Amino acid sequence: AQTVTQSQPEMSVQEAETVTLSCTYDTSESDYYLFWYKQPPSRQMILVIRQEAYKQQNATENRFSVNFQKAAKSFSLKISDSQLGDAAMYFCAYRSAFYTDSGGSNYKLTFGKGTLLTVNP
């Protein structure tokens, strides 16, 4: 079974500064997807960024980028120019690229415990 570990329960950053959230995962599979989701106090889970394991290039979405180290099974999220609206719980998630036993695409996400990010003005 796959596991996802976020070792930082809480992080804080000054507005306009850069912060990196850590995530490691354990899997024996060769093909998979990794995600960072953001959950603000409203509780709506929002996709921040995704990475496909077969792609060597790190994903980037505006101020958000990842450092994907496949051999080390590490997937960190860097937030540049932090804004007050970035304050939220951030979850790292894993999804297998292999089909389920029933033959369909596998949409099961395995989440880490989350990192609560505080942005100070």
Place this chain on the structure above:
Amino acid sequence: KAGVTQTPRYLIKTRGQQVTLSCSPISGHRSVSWYQQTPGQGLQFLFEYFSETQRNKGNFPGRFSGRQFSNSRSEMNVSTLELGDSALYLCASSGTGVRETQYFGPGTRLLVL
């Protein structure tokens, strides 16, 4: 496109009762997954439905069940509620294809007294 909607948003039940939660996916999405979020256990996968068939199931007791209708709307049911079932229940929908991303609804917060 409208996002994923979940009803009701808040619910209070007592132990022993049963509850049904509803999820309407994004138009055109045929996969619906359900997750339970609690402070202690975090986010845990319940099950996933695609074209009215359950394709994947997490490690939850049989009290937790679900179904999907022909219009892709999904319901989950919890029978004989326990205090530990108090949680935020999230559903996520996805289009067809292994590369599709899942989009979450706002959740239903269930409190069991």
